[in-house]
Amino acid sequence: MIQVIDGFLARIGRSTLSMFESVGRLVMFTALAVSHLFRPPFYWNAFARQLMTIGFYSLPVVGLTALFTGGALALQIYSGGSRFSAEAVVPSIVAIAMVRELGPVLGGLMVAGRVSTSIAAELGTMRVTEQIDALTTLSTNPMKYLVAPRILAATLTMPILVFIGDTIGIMGGYMVGVGRLDFNSSTYLRNTWDFLQFDDIYSGLVKAAVFGFIIALIGCYSGYHSGRGAQGVGNATKSAVVTASVLIFASNYILTEMFF
Amino acid sequence: MIKIKNLHKAFGANKVLTGINMHIEKGRSMVIIGGSGTGKSVLLKCILGLITPDSGTISVNGVDPNTGDRKVFLDQFGMLFQGGALFDSLPVWQNISFRLLQGKRRLSNTDAHALAVEKLRRVGLKAEVADLFPAELSGGMQKRVGLARAIAADPQIIFFDEPTAGLDPIMAGVINKLIREIVVEMGATAMTITHDMSTVREVADEVAMIHEGLVQWSGPVGDIDDSGDPYLDQFINARAEGPIEAVR
Ligand SMILES: Nc1ncnc2c1ncn2[C@@H]1O[C@H](COP(=O)(O)OP(=O)(O)O)[C@@H](O)[C@H]1O
Numbered sequence: 001m002i003q004v005i006d007g008f009l010a011r012i013g014r015s016t017l018s019m020f021e022s023v024g025r026l027v028m029f030t031a032l033a034v035s036h037l038f039r040p041p042f043y044w045n046a047f048a049r050q051l052m053t054i055g056f057y058s059l060p061v062v063g064l065t066a067l068f069t070g071g072a073l074a075l076q077i078y079s080g081g082s083r084f085s086a087e088a089v090v091p092s093i094v095a096i097a098m099v100r101e102l103g104p105v106l107g108g109l110m111v112a113g114r115v116s117t118s119i120a121a122e123l124g125t126m127r128v129t130e131q132i133d134a135l136t137t138l139s140t141n142p143m144k145y146l147v148a149p150r151i152l153a154a155t156l157t158m159p160i161l162v163f164i165g166d167t168i169g170i171m172g173g174y175m176v177g178v179g180r181l182d183f184n185s186s187t188y189l190r191n192t193w194d195f196l197q198f199d200d201i202y203s204g205l206v207k208a209a210v211f212g213f214i215i216a217l218i219g220c221y222s223g224y225h226s227g228r229g230a231q232g233v234g235n236a237t238k239s240a241v242v243t244a245s246v247l248i249f250a251s252n253y254i255l256t257e258m259f260f
Numbered sequence: 261m262i263k264i265k266n267l268h269k270a271f272g273a274n275k276v277l278t279g280i281n282m283h284i285e286k287g288r289s290m291v292i293i294g295g296s297g298t299g300k301s302v303l304l305k306c307i308l309g310l311i312t313p314d315s316g317t318i319s320v321n322g323v324d325p326n327t328g329d330r331k332v333f334l335d336q337f338g339m340l341f342q343g344g345a346l347f348d349s350l351p352v353w354q355n356i357s358f359r360l361l362q363g364k365r366r367l368s369n370t371d372a373h374a375l376a377v378e379k380l381r382r383v384g385l386k387a388e389v390a391d392l393f394p395a396e397l398s399g400g401m402q403k404r405v406g407l408a409r410a411i412a413a414d415p416q417i418i419f420f421d422e423p424t425a426g427l428d429p430i431m432a433g434v435i436n437k438l439i440r441e442i443v444v445e446m447g448a449t450a451m452t453i454t455h456d457m458s459t460v461r462e463v464a465d466e467v468a469m470i471h472e473g474l475v476q477w478s479g480p481v482g483d484i485d486d487s488g489d490p491y492l493d494q495f496i497n498a499r500a501e502g503p504i505e506a507v508r
């Protein structure tokens with residue numbers, strides 16, 4: 001019995017230690033990655049390529065997510081609002097919910113699924129096939145060549161993606177509002193604009209930038225520390241999307257408190 | 261000159277290097293032999309500072325790999341990795357000229373392409389290969405592109421990790437000759453890992469055999485046939501019976 005408890009405690013101890021160790025490693029990696037953003041050389045070509053792969057090619061996924069979410073939101077808020085004859089709030093609540101919360105969070109999650117994984121798989125494969133070692137031997141710092149351009153590209157493009165997504169989401173709400181719920185088109189648009197404040201948009205875009213940073217950082221971190229073989233790369237990819245998503249939710253709460 | 265003293269490296273419980281001592285004079289060619297998994301690649305990576313040893317010292321012309329300016333240190337090296345390690349997002353010519361396309365004194369794309377074609381010719385590949393991507397090449401071709409990349413910037417110290425593995429005998433002969441030329445003409449210091457006895461005989465000035473984490477035997481290549489060392493004898497004569505166990 002004592003042995004069982006002993007083993008159990010030892011296991012808890014070990015996993016707690018290894019958790020602290022991973023957190024420590026992640027913090028070190030983050031500090032190193034950020035420091036390389038500000039020290040030359042900066043690889044502009046690699047950065048431009050990442051702007052395309054991370055930013056531009058994520059547009060369809062973010063746009064479609066926002067479109068359907070905006071539509072569903074309009075229906076839900078109508079059904080809630082009509083219980084106390086407040087159907088008129090639909091346009092403004094759709095806009096506020098989209099811009100402050102759902103645009104960045106859902107966009108962030110979708111991009112995490114698309115980008116964190118692909119970064120982790122790419123860097124993981126490079127680690128496993130010794131390409132990262134080869135880079136180092138060719139006097140090129142992988143932190144600068146691989147990590148910094150990805151982090152900068154994701155941090156800069158996420159707000160743009162989310163801004164476009166917000167617009168499309170509001171449009172989705174508008175389409176449902178006008179087409180299905182018999183709102184007057186110009187009233188709907190006016191109500192959207194009149195209630196939306198600069199702070200709403202601003203806080204959403206700050207969130208988006210933070211999520212972009214998290215997405216690329218975690219993708220790079222997981223890939224960079226990938227285990228050996230195909231299985232190692234698989235695990236790196238999986239842990240990238242899980243960690244990035246959880247960190248997005250957690251930082252979303254913290255940021256929401258800050259802007260509250 | 262490369263000096264290695266009492267080098268230890270373990271991965272968890274797996275003790276790979278347990279006190280390696282080695283000494284390579286400038287401009288000499290050292291060939292390292294030994295069974296698979298004995299830590300030959302790990303040794304090269306320790307010298308490059310890609311793996312940090314647990315204890316022991318390494319000095320390359322008096323400099324420790326992990327102190328001082330990494331760029332200055334690494335600029336003197338060329339390395340052919342065991343698996344080629346080509347960058348699969350870049351075409352062959354950019355792989356070969358990679359080092360020369362970085363930094364302030366970088367080559368123009370035209371010059372870098374021309375240089376890549378010239379290096380390709382030296383490793384027995386046609387100019388057309390320059391514009392392909394690594395994934396479009398066979399294993400042996402990838403190996404030779406890796407070799408071209410290793411010698412592209414005319415390094416003073418070159419490491420070749422199994423340069424002829426996966427090549428046909430004729431191409432292996434071409435590569436052996438090339439490595440020998442690089443040492444003689446460029447005066448480079450070379451360390452070559454191989455399982456191929458033809459490479460040992462054609463490329464080596466010095467031979468070191470690694471067994472169970474230690475240098476089992478080392479000496480001039482002329483002495484390998486009558487070394488009197490049963491381990492070395494078993495290895496170079498490819499015998500299944502002997503002091504080295506076949507199950508490892
Ligand atoms: N990065 C690593 N992590 C854990 N173990 C490793 C690593 N690199 C090499 N090893 C282990 O070290 C041993 C020696 O590997 P290596 O130097 O590649 O052998 P070889 O002599 O065939 O080149 C092997 O048992 C290998 O599994």
Ligand SMILES: [Mg+2]
Pocket residue numbers: 300301302342421
């Ligand atoms: Mg090896």
